[in-house]
Each structure stands twice: as C-alpha cells, then as structure tokens.
Amino acid sequence: MEKHMAVCPYCGAGCKLNLLVEDGMVVGAEGLDGITNEGELCLKGLSGFDFINDTKILTPRILHPMIRRTKGAELERVTWDEALDFTARKLTEIKEKHGADAIMLTGSSRGPGNEANFVMQKFTRACVGTNNIDNCARTCHGPSVIGLMDTVGSGAMSVSIPNLENADLIMLFGYNPSASHPIVARRIVKAKEKGAKIIVVDPRSIETARIADLYIQIKNGCNLAFLNAFANAIVTENLHDRAFVEAHTTGFDEWWEVVKNYTPESVADVCGCAPEDIRRAARMYATAPSSVIGWGMGVTQQRQGVKSVHQIAAIACVTGQIGRDNAGLAPVRGQNNVQGSCDMGMWPSLLPGYQKVSSPEVRAKFEKAWGLPEGKLSAREGFKLTDLPHGVKEGKIRAFYNFGEDPLQTEPDSADMRETLESLDLLISQDIFMTQTTALADVVLPGTSWGEHDGVFSASDRTFQRFTAAVPPKGECKHDWQIFSELSTRMGYPMRYQDTEEIWNEVRELCPNFYGATYEKMAGTGHAQWPIPTIECPGTPTLYRNGQFNTADKKARLMAHDFIEPTEMPDEGYPLVLCTVREVGHYSCRSMTGNCRALTLLADEPGYVSINPADAAARGIRDQQLVWVSSRRGKVISRAAVDERINEGAVYMTYQWWIGKCNDLTMHVTDPLSGTPEDKHSACQVEAIADQVWAERHAQTLYAQMKDWLAGEAAAQDKEPALA
C-alpha cells in the first residue's frame, strides 16, 4: 500500500492526511499530525476520498473535453486541441465584439489549489484583460473579508486555530462549528476542558450551546441590533480599554454616537432575549483575560453582513481583545481553499496578496513581472459573482467561465440562476464532475481531481500547506493550470509552467506577505502561516500584535451602523423564517461527498428541513415525514426533522440537496456592501403531505431523473471523436 500526503479538501480547517492507494485506487485516508488537526480527521476527511475513483453514486466524473458546437446542441466529445481552439475562438469573438469586461470568471475554492487559481486570475487579467474574477467567498465570508479590511486591515482570522483552545473565553456568534468544522469544534471542547468560558449566541440551540456557560437564543436576523447593544453594554459598564482605544483606534466618538442609542433594553424585542443576558455576555467577554469571537455564515449571509463584521471588529478593539495569541477574531472559512482564493486575488478589486487593482504602483509591478506593456492591466474593479444574474440580463456579461463551482446548486434562487446561465452566449465549465451547472455548459473541460495533482491550500487561519497527488489523472483530465496556460497561449498571451512549484515561486515573488512560504518549508507536515515576509520568518499565527493594525495608519477604524430588519419578513402566506445551514457529512454542492459511499449512506436526498415541535404539530407534521417547503421563489420536497433545538417560527435546510434544494426557495437579495446573498433569512411555508408513500416515490423519481439527466449528459464522453 502506498501513502501520499495531502490536505483534506473539505472545510477550511486544513487537516493533513495520508491517502492510502492500492493498485492505482484510493482506498482510505488516515490523519497526519498537522498543525491544526493533530492526527484527527472528521467523517468527511476519513470517508471523503471515494469520489476520486469515479464511483458514479451521484454523478459521473468528466474524463474528456466536450463542446456544444452551437447553442443548445448535444454535447460532443472532442480532442483537447479542438476544445481549446473552440474556446479560444469563442472567447476572442466575444471580447472583440463586446469588450473584455463582457467575460466573467470564477475561481475555485475547492480542490484545485492556489497555483491553479493564480494562473486563472493571471489569464483573466493579463490575457482576457478584465478584473471580472471572483470566488465563492462572495456568497460566504465575503463580508468578513471586506469588513475586516475596512476596520483592522486584513480579511482573515487574527488568531490561529490551535490557539483557540488556549483562550479564556470563546464567544460563538452565528457559527456552528460542530457541523461546519468538527476539527475546530474539537478545539472548543478542549478549551472548555482547560477551563475556558463559552458563550453561544444563536437562534438554534447548536451543539456547543450544551456546553456553553451562557447560551443566548436570539431571533433570526437581529445581529446588528444585538451587537450594537453588546457594544453599548461594554461602554456603559466602563469595560472598554481606554488606553487601547486611545493608542490604537480611530473614530471612537462617531462610533459611540450610534452605539449609545442601542441599550440592551431597547433591542430586547428585536433580539428576543433578556437585556441582562446581553450585559452578562458583555461583561464575561470584556473581562476575561483573553477572548475570541468566532463567527460564520450566521453573520455574513445577512442583509447587514459587512456592517455586523464592522461591529464585531470594533467590539474586539474597544475591549483590547485582539492582537494577542489567544484573543482576537475568528471568522472560520467554509471551504478548504476559500482563504486561498482570496489570497490569490480571485477578487474583482484585488490582485494576489491583497494588492489593490486601483493602485498604479501595484499594477505597474504586476505588468513588469508578467511582461505586459504599461497600462495593460485594467484598473477598473470587476463584476462580483452575484452580479452575474443582472449582468447577463442587462447584456453586460456574455460569457461565464465557471471553474470548479456549481452556482446552480449554491447560489440563491436557482430558477433565476438557470435562466441566467442559459442566456449566456458562452458558458464554460471546468470541473471534475458533471454537475448541474456543467450539464448546461457549452464547453466542458475536465480538470484533474484533488488526489491527482499537487499544490498549496490556505487553511482558514492563513496557514499555507502543501498537498500532493496520490494517483495519476484519469482519462484525459489535465491539470487546471495547464488548461489555463494552453488557453492563454492560444489567445495570444503565452504561459508555460513546468510544475506547481514554479507557479508558487512566482506568487511568492509578487506577494511580499507570502515570500517566506517556500515549498521546502511546507514539505511533509510543514506549514507557513502568512504574513511570512522572509525565508527566516517562522510565520505569524497572531495578527495585530501590540495593536499594530494592517491599515494605512496602523490604527483600527471603529465603525457602527444602525440596524435595519431583514428584507423579507414572515407574513401570513409565508409565516416561517427559512435559514440555510450546513450538513456535517456533506460539502458545498455535494458533487464530491455525494459520490462517497459512507457519506451517502449517512445522509442522502431529499435532506431535511429542521422544525420546532410546536410548528410541526400545528401543521400535522411528524418527525421523518416528507413535506412541502415553499416560498415566493419555488416549492420543494424535503423531510421533516422535528427537533426541539430549533427555535419556533424558523426552519433550517442544509444547502447540499439537489432535490430538497433550499436555493429553489431563497431569494437573490444581497448585502449592498459585499454582494453577499441574504441566505439566512427569507420567508417560507411548510406543509404536510397526506400520502407519504406517494411522496417517498415522488422524491425518488425526482432523484432518479436528476441522476439520469447528468449521466446522460456525461455519456457523450464515452464516444470517441472521429479522426480528423
């Protein structure tokens, strides 16, 4: 049996593991002693390798390039040369006719790794000539990236995952680590064992609420009101660190002008919690020697995501709970390499290493390094991923290059997204699976899977780690960076790389904060945590030491905003709040985990809608029954999980299901500051289905049809192209 070192391709915890290989098949995974996982793996890490072997449980892998010669034609397998020529010609035509800004691309925050993404954004900027590149952070921690860059200067965790267990207090706000990051939940259990106090603020009584010293159940959608009141309590009780505020922040007075109006009593109705609980939490947080705030999608996928992040950062700053090893900010990233996508400049306003496209010096540096004439790089901020639907409707976006994402599954309002994708002149999908999005594509390009290529991932806490190939590429799959290079070469900007290390060294040279992260340093279970500006630098687990923030004046900018209620409030027709959440055993659009035997056995379609016993009883719904869930956007079948941990008046659906698809119900309304959809708050209704056997069969029929459709589209690849 061979063993090949890798980093888990699921959440952002960055767990090192060995892939076990027998006869060219990956047959198992075992934990390695990595910096964040210490040899442990959760169920996805342990059982999530099957998909590499093309099990076809959910959908087949794509092994050969395919194209539709004309819009709406059947997919046809072609040679790589033909596929790339076709793609280059189509993209060039669109660029000539509508301009470079009519082409939009999205990076992949999943298996491909940093090198593939770097080459993709280089292709976008240097060859296509646009900043229209984004990544799925837009729909998840985008507000954290933006909000933290505004206030403290770096859009990332300020503390490291291992140091969480040394904190004296951990406050979780809109974050359920047991489902999202079991390896982080493990650190929280360890912190509790070491005596830390735990505060959980969440509308659901999540796992961690059981071991919390204080659990505050809030109403859905009240975040900014709660945070403002929390800040108010800190200042009115004189718990703020005046010396720190004076020395290291700006804007306190303006901040207080807003915050002073939010007494805990004034928000009690909006938040649905006792004012004294807010005060108690504020006291515990401010007076603990070292406190960490962890947050997740509960904060970011809301109407006021960025503004809530501003306030979280402000709370840490006014109490001086930042800039120390065990005190700071912990927005834990969802996808394994979503930190990396942001690091690599898969962002319409940022070049790699968080260097702004608006800066002439930065552009000049990149132009010189990439052999471009002066002024070639666009200074214009590109489109956001969530601009796609209206960008296409308005005719501004004509082509979309989708790299390893499945927007038809993961973006809100699927019906609208489908119309968007179908209205494009050209949809390119570079993926490893025949996903719902890939099935609509005009060009299907098979990349290599995780397990078939090398690279570097960035874990959620800014830790770069290397992963390696365990098995050779299947079929005609090509490394993603090779596909981009060959396409770029055909479109007049030649790129040639020997391997990922050559690409990575280019990244290091261009990004001062990553320079010390050499492949050598990251060999085996090694790691490099940015900022790491020199070869000698051991890496930086903790940001903002001694109150030195990464803003221009080294001071944190305090910002506060007034609360507004969510866009769509429950009403008579749709009386329940719909909130989308995560499945512990599945990941992202589920194309990977849905093809793994153990994970599919544990959880399969149509997934669950979790509902409070009182809301279920009022609708005549019993546990495990199939039900209809409907909103103004659509209607899907799902299975009821009647659960006393769920707050009354709200239901929760995990977004991994293709039949019980919550994004058929969510709405495409975004936080104007980040373009992040308000996935955590829309209105819906849940109804019982009388004939349960019919419902079971109906769900199975829909599932079978879905699988048949995808297998049918993929079958085109079995027919070899005719010889030219």
Next chain:
Amino acid sequence: MNKFIAIEPDVCIGCGTCLAACSSGHREAGLQAQPRLALASTLDVTAAVTCHHCEGAPCMAVCPVGAITRADGAVLVNEQTCVGCKLCACVCPFGAIHPSGTSIAGVAGVKFDTPTFPRGTSALLSWEIGVYTRAVKCDMCAFDPAGPHCVTACLTGALSVQDAPCAAAARKEKLVAAAKANELAMRGSSTIRRP
C-alpha cells in the same frame, strides 16, 4: 467478562465521525454497511448510542436460531444465520439493534429505490422489495485486532472501550474518591485521630 463502548456526552459534538468509521470498517470486512451506533440528541444531551454487550444479553436469550453468541466478552450476531425476525431488536434495552439488509436497488447500474413505505416507519416494520433483513449490531470490530474503529475515529475522545483493565482502573478511582468523601463527611464522629 464483558466489555462495551461508552460515551461521554458532554465531549460528543454530534459530528457522526464514529458512524462513518463504523460503516466503512464493516463494509470493508464484508459485513452490512449500516452503522452500529446511532446518534441521539435532545436539548441537553448528544450521544452516539450502541450495544452494551449485556451480561444477561436479552437479544441472545430470545434469538430463535442461535445467531447471537458471546465471544471474547462481546455479543455477536452472525449476519448469515440471522432470519430477520427482529425479536432481538424488540427486547434490546438500548435500541442498539439495527435491522438492515443489502438493497437490490442498483443491481442494474445506478441506484434507484422504489419505496413502499414512509421512511419514518420503524426499522422493525419497514420492508423493502427483495431485501433480506438481518440484525446488525456492534461487534466491537471483532474482525480487526486493532479494536473498535469508532473509538479510534472519535476526534474529541468522547468514546472509550470499557474493558477489564479500564473498568478496574475507573472503579478504583471511584472507590478512592468515595473513601475521601467519606472521610470528610465522617470527620469528628469518633475520638480517634491520626497524628
């Protein structure tokens, strides 16, 4: 001698890693892939529940075909001998028997089920076309000398094997604690004093 797997609910994060490890381990050993632990959660507690390998195992007593036996402290079901009568599941005090079988859905290719009953139906009553149900339960991973896979897989250390050395040590610890508590409680009740 009796041994079993115990769980510390406050340490359990309900992630289901034990279930995945159990499923994979048994499938690789050629046994049913159905996990032999089940997660139970209420407002206050989360725990993966499994067989206690009871000394007076009621499942073993009621099995009409002798499919349940005891070996090396563990109560084992021979999945090949089992007739699927489900009596063991009815008498098990822990709900630790999981009636399960190999689905024939998918024999011709992609797996499509044809449900004939609501999924919420008790596993004791559900019946699937062409499926021979048998009792599936924890066997302490008897096929693997390295021991139960769930215990190794648990990432917070919530699961442990309660076997002779472990139980003896735990009992001694409890006895010592009880003796100390007793001393505190009884101090001054007699005239005897240690120097």
